[in-house]
Amino acid sequence: MSAVDSAYAELAANRGLEQLPGFNPGQLTPLLVEAKGAGLQPALRGALGEGVDGVVGQLAYQRNKKFRFQAALTEVPAATAFAPRVFCIRRGRHTRDDEFYGFEARHSKLWTESTALNERYEVSTSPFQDPNWLRQLFSPSLVDWLGTKPPADFSFELAYGALLGSIESDDPDAVSLAALCDATAHVATRIREECEE
């Protein structure tokens, strides 16, 4: 059994998650698109956090060089009506090594007053969204939490209700995987709360 498999087995045992033979969610978010259909392997299904169910697994793919992410996927369907796309990506993260395109789909950079958030993440959204809702979502408490609490290489992508949290670790241990699950569940809960308000 590899170190990655052991880490996932330990996480499954600690949190009572179901081990899956593999899991292919489809191309739901930009990171999953970069993986060109590569699924999560190994993969676990169950509660990522309190009231948040999902799948956590390793996403590995080749784009000139090998990329490995540990990713946790859950759903917040209500978010689609408020913000179809919100990406909060660690600055400097690379998800491919074979892109030379000069034009991309239009998006808006979300401006926040938080230096800590801006230094650590690049936050972008789909254009034509309600800026007030987004400002409420990125409340001072969430901004503070994002700047200090999640794993250092944590990023998340919300696309049409699919929320993918991820870290860049090649060699995860059960503790870092648990932190990924907790961080993703925290973001999911925060988005859900804002949708309900």
Place this chain on the structure above:
Amino acid sequence: MQLNKTGIGLIAFFGLAGAAFAVVPFLIGVPGEVAAIFASVGVIWVIVAAGLYWYARRQQRKAAHQDWVFQQGLRGTATVLRASSHAEVNEMPLMSLRLELEVPGFGTSEVKRREIMPVFAASRMQPGLVLPVYVNPKDADDFVLVW
């Protein structure tokens, strides 16, 4: 579509390197035929840079107009009747959409729309999907589809 950092780099590279290729060989006294070859390559590169710049400016103007329609337009809905794609631009599907627009004051109409979308967005474009639209109050054919 919008210009990204790679695009700015491409414009700068082709523009500056093209200009250098076109001018420097003559300045340093490279023999005529060789200088002409460099100059031809340089001119082509400058044209490429100018074309990219022109496209970027066009997209910028389009974005500014879309922002205006979003802020001043009438909000309605667009129901996807049909969605297909037969081409890609920069690994993004060029989606051909047939939509039913329902906008207060304009009633219901069926329109076609082509949009370049990332794969994760394109895969959501299924018949029956309802998306918000903002329509220019003076021109029902001028609308922003929110996807």
